[in-house]
Amino acid sequence: MNQSGLHTLDYIVFAFYLIIIALYGYWIYKKKTNKSDTASGFFLAEGSLTFWAIGASLIASNISAEHFIGMSGSGFAIGLAISSYEWMAAAALIVVAIFFLPVYLKNNIYTMPQFLRQRYNRGVATTMAVFWLLLYVFVNLTSIIYLGALALEVTAGINFTAAVIALSLFAVIITIGGMKVIGYTDVIQVIVLIVGGLLTTYLALDLVAKQFGNSSVLGAFSTLTKQADSHFHMVIKEDNPYYKDLPGLSVIIGAMWINNLAYWGCNQYIIQRTLGADLNTARKGILFAAFLKLLVPLIVVIPGIAAYVLHQNGMFQKEMVDAAGIVKPDRAYPVLLDLLPSGLKGVAFAALTAAIVASLAGKANSISTIFTLDIYKLYFNPKASEKHLIRVGRAAVWIAMLIAALIAPQLRVLEQAYQFIQEYSSFITPGVLAIFVFGMFWKRATANAALITALLTIPLSTLFKFWIPEVPFLNRMGFVFLVLCVVMIAVSLLTPRKETTEEMRIALPSFSLSRSFVIGATIICGILVALYSVFW
DSSP: OOOOOOOHHHHHHHHHHHHHHHHHHHHHHHHTHHHHTSHHHHHHGGGOOOHHHHHHHHHHHHOSHIIIIIIHHHHHHTOGGGGHHHHHHHHHHHHIIIIIHHHHHHTTOOSHHHHHHHHTOHHHHHHHHHHHHHHIIIIIIHHHHHHHHHHHHHHHOOOHHHHHHHHHHHHHHHHTTOHHHHHHHHHHHHHHHHHHHHHHHHHHHHHHHHHHTOSSHHHHHHHHHHHTGGGSOSSOOTTSTTTTTSOTTHHHHSTHHHHHHHHHHSOHHHHTTTTTSOHHHHHHHHHHHHHHHHHHHHHHHHHHHHHHHHHHTTSSTTTTBOTTSOBOGGGHHHHHHTTSOTTHHHHHHHHHHHHHHHHHHHHHHHHHHHHIIIIIIIIIOTTOOHHHHHHHHHHHHHHHHHHHHHHGGGGGGOSOHHHHHHHHHTTTHHHHHHHHHHHHHOTTOOHHHHHHHHHHHHHHHHHHHHHSTTSOHHHHHHHHHHHHHHHHHHHHHHSOOOOOSSOOOOOOOOOOOOHHHHHHHHHHHHHHHHHHHHTO
16 A cells, blocks of 8 residues: 555645634634633633533543544554543543532632642642643643654655644644633534544444455444454453553553543643533533543544454555564554545544644643643732733743654654553552542641642652552552552641641532433443443
């Protein structure tokens, strides 16, 4: 197969996507000018989204190159088991909607550092703000840019460096318009990425059907399960070489919950979409996002498994290897994308770009928000005007994107970038979840305990990584979480809680549920039980 790149019709389709996003974003920006002139309007969008917009924005911000490229690559290498990150996320979203969200809304929380200042003190909030900034810039932004540029390089033949620059600039242009522009354009982005993703899945299954003489796409799926039976088990056994990435039952009843609850419930980048709505609307939005999460493996994992089967049967022999002849799983999705017919390839290419840019913009906005409101304003210029804060926020976007773009090429040495993201994000995850859960549900938890927990999370995670490197990182994250919980409890009990003007207790709300939410959550849980039962 020759890499043909994009054709004229593809460029026309892609240009149409860019024009629609640009015009719609500009219209939103001009329409909301009076609100975007304030720092709260620019950074937080004042939370005016409907439930379907909240759900769509959550997914658009979450799904990015690490899904289309990284998770598809893991599908090629590992199989359906990587879907646990998506399907267990759906279950975690329900927990967040029931327990976390009411606490935030009851206490008028709009940023995660604000919660920490209100519940503990400024020191805890600032420490975690610094951790978040480091994680967002050096792990998340960097990996998204790398994977996105890799996709552009393999699919369209665009120079890797040029792709890095183009993606970074596109994301910056959207981000400097403020959270309103990001939130509303996310709705279009998620439609584009789902449609484009389904096209690629159909192509992959159609290729399998032709390769094995099937008469239908559904028959092709059955062929996949037969040709790659080892790739259709959700619970990986210890003798599997990828057990270190997905350690058996830990993905269902273990540390995967820590990973997902911290990401969906304590992450400024994600949760801020829900914080301006009323509880009923916000819960419906999260439930809608949970339904969409069930579909993600169909869009990104199945194509990866299809590419694996086709590769095992003689296809993509040159395209899937690097210059040294080593198979690179992260090339699976771009290789499939290149096989789409002219026009449809443009749609799929737009979907991939939409996922990358939406995620970059949301992450950059969170970096800008945390740095400007929780560090710059508090410590450097408390009397800064609204316009000055917006200028600082925009400058932070440019600087963060520049740093990430410079580091991104260094990730070429990775075999599976998705696992890189998950492992190094896990260095901060245990401490984040411990601090938030105890802060919400245990009044005795003190600021001293939270600060010590925050300071210990990265050193402990690093120690465990080098002390017991053979243990899967999810299990190590679980061990660190348990240690930090003990630290949190012990220090809290040993340190008298002193009420100060800075330190306030968080009021607990009612956790009652509407009938429609209960029905929706039950349906999602039922689907999850069925999926794990079939593919155990």
